[in-house]
Amino acid sequence: MELDVVELSRLQFAMTAMYHFLFVPLTLGLSVLVAIMETVYVMTNRPVWRQMTKFWGTLFGINFVLGVATGITMEFQFGMNWSYYSHYVGDIFGAPLAIEGLMAFFLEATFVGLFFFGWDKLSKTAHMMVTWLVALGSNFSALWILIANGWMQNPVGAQFNPDSMRMEMTSFFEVVFNEVAQAKFVHTVSAGYVTASVFVLGVSAWYLLKGRHIELARRSIAVAASFGLASALSVVVLGDESGYSASHTQKMKLAAIEGMWETHAAPAPFNLIGFPDREARETHYAVSIPWVMGLIGTRSLTEEIPGINDLVDIAEDKIKRGVIAYDALMTIREQRGNAPSEARFIFEQNSDDLGFAFLLKRYVDDPREATEEQIKQAAADTIPGVAPLFWAFRLMVGLGFSFIAVMAYFAFMASFRGMRFPRWSLWLGVIIIPTPWLAAELGWFVAEFGRQPWTVDGVLPTALSVSHLSVADLLITLAGFVTFYTILFIIEMGLMVKYIRKGPTEDVEETETWMARHEHRLRTHDGKGPFAPEPAE
Amino acid sequence: MILFELIDFDILRVIWWVLLGVLLIGFALTDGFDMGVGALLPFVGRTDVERRVVINTIGPVWEGNQVWFILGGGAIFAAWPPLYAVSFSGFYLAMFAVLAALILRPVGFKYRSKRDSAAWRSGWDWALFVGGAAPALLFGVAVGNVMLGVPFYLTEDLMPMYDGAFYAKFLGLLRPFAILSGVVSLSMLLMHGAAWLTLKTEGPVQMRARTIGTYAGIVAAVAYALAGVWLALGVDGFQIIGEVAPNGPSNPLYSEVERGGSWMAAYSARPWIIIAPIMAFAGIALAVMGLRAGREVSTLLWSKMAITGIISSVGLTMFPFILPSTVNPDSSLTVWDSSSSHQTLFVMLVMAVIFMPLILAYTAWVYKVLWGKVTEDEITGSGHSY
Structure with a gap:
């Protein structure tokens, strides 16, 4: 891969976004869990x-x-590294970001200070309300950011305006109630809840293994397992919803995830595993389950799911129509307000495919001069990296199902087996702590890498979206972010581990007194103690 | 949806220009004292407990305050996409420095007290100093550059381009007038931070803050006056020539712009805008007197008035320009040609009208809950403070 401005900008965005998303899911989920506990x-x-x-x-x-x-x-990174993108779609994309600030960031950030500083200044109920507002704020922010991202995947409610040379919003309603955005929102916050549940469960399991903070740990497991089970189910169900919406909004992404080169007679089979080969346009050694893909993708037995090769042919037609739109646009641009109404009419007829003409800019400055060969190449460029998508998706789904199993097990043991968890299960709880983060990052990878070569699907190619910067500029900021973020990560992990080792330090005496007084009530029906008391370390 | 046509495009543009100002002022009034306090931290707090007192005055509120900055970014993106596209990529490395400083700051607040080591804490003290002082200075430098004009141009596709020497080199931003603007901004926020500490602390910390704040106020007044003189004598203004189309499409290239004349011409065209610099000077004078006399609540209010005056004077002087271009004046961004579409501006206005009053109400409630001095006893006695 050549390190040009486009690749470096992508690398920087991927790095800073994935790093950001190391913290976001835990914030989303833990805010709700803490609010439930309070x-x-x-x-x-x-x-x-x-x-x-x-x-x-x-x-x-x-x-x-x-x-x-x-x-x-x-x-700020959109403006810094993606200035043409910012100009081209800011009229639509900027709105949810600004609303996120108005509706979500202010809420969570204003009240999070009171969460920490307000214990002695507020009544119990008022403090609880503050905690819920923090949780609500974090979750609202996920809503608006996914409306923004959903629009990049499925750009509805917008139209190109030849006078301002950009996409402009035609329906705010369609942008907000974009089906892709809504499915993604619930999928993402549920993933956050799973992350926090696994985290709380894992840390608590470690306390039980060490025989420390038992009262805190067993209650935390009970909350985390039940909340986690519901969330893990929700993640998978809404992930399926995302797949269903992709079957009519992002056919290429779906076909690539599936490694499905040829259109299969309905209902299509699901490739469980296999080795997609881009050169041969084939998926080798595919192990398929009949009907499943058709059922997931279309929820019918008769609807076809187009394969990659057919989609490339469609892209070729779209490029040709895009070139017609581009030609009309150039006329309008030259003559501004005086452009003949015929040009505007032709433009409007073909403007939906304008973005496809921009794919040619990689090969030729003026898309109108592209050869048949270049059009074919540009059409082939619409295939994203099939193999990485294929595997990333399968790993994510596998993890998703395993969370259901783990959470169901712990919820069962907590509810019906008096919290007597075998030691192996507690170790399992500790070991799986990092896995929800892995699943979340894989999910983003599938969503964003699968959208390539576009920043906005079918509207603006990634290669055209960047800022006018030099490679040196990008290397400086990339090196800066890598260094800076690495140091912060080490500090953060250090503090996390320190505070987990230290355990709860507040209200310890009160808790113990209360426990001693009420111990008789907490016995289970078989007369044994709920958990053999062990001496604290 | 025809609803958005209830308000004319040009009126929406002016409203969003005002709201842009409101957001920037909101940011300076709230996060401004956080930055000022950060920059003052090593000087007003000598011992660890004193520094903790200083940090805890802003500990519970900095997160909410910082959202003004984030929302400012989001609102520029939504309402003025070309401004968002041109400015942040044009000031690329300066923006990176600001981001790095602003990232250091929250981490500093939160993590400083989490370990006892003296080296750990003094390291974070300096991080907080940089996180406060650097953005305070750089925001002023950026505003100075905006007034001087920025060497960008737009292609026919409206892709922002930059003259090489400028954007690549962070140092290219450090033009003398821009540095003077940076001094205005830094000293004004130091004064504001001192006014906040006067309200929230007592004893030696308060005394030191009052002394430094007094000097900062005087520096701010002198630098602001100098910048005004410089603007009148040594900086070219910009003007739209030919017909202005307030309802035209958002395409900066559709209007013709000329560099020349003076920004100060605005004061003869719209004499009432003189109220902004008057507010600025009067606010600084009253805040300085308040700092010397040890008045607490009123000093902070006067300092707020001074900041409102200073920031408003920049916008009012430049109207309708938002970001003038030196290399190709026609590319300059103005209120009339660099906004979002009619519909987006309307939708965003509805959102702002719903949420801004809510935000102001709950922010006021939080400040009320937290009202009162931060004392050493309170900090050492509580497990929650920083």
């Missing part, structure tokens, strides 16, 4: 729940701050 505290008045709220709240804070800090980069 609600139980307010309802039952048992000090252990306040202890839990404060302890998980401390870890939430360490994580939250880096989410906020790295989010600053995201808000």
